[in-house]
Amino acid sequence: MVAAVDAVAEKVVAQLREECATPATRLDGVATAMEEEMRAGLHEDGGSKIKMIISYVDNLPNG
Helix, strand or coil, X not given: CHHHHHHHHHHHHXXXXXXXXXXXXXXXXXXXXXXXXXXXXXXXXXCCCCCCCCCCCCCCCCC
């Protein structure tokens, strides 16, 4: 019985993996578009859909 349950679970997991798989080329496209939006947001205020706030660390903890 345990083997049958394991087989069904494996089948469900395999089907889920197949349905959720995203091609690497599409992931690369998403990463590229996101990088472009972030750079545009840092370059010009209102230049991107992603709000970017430039921040600097001017003092580090010393103890």
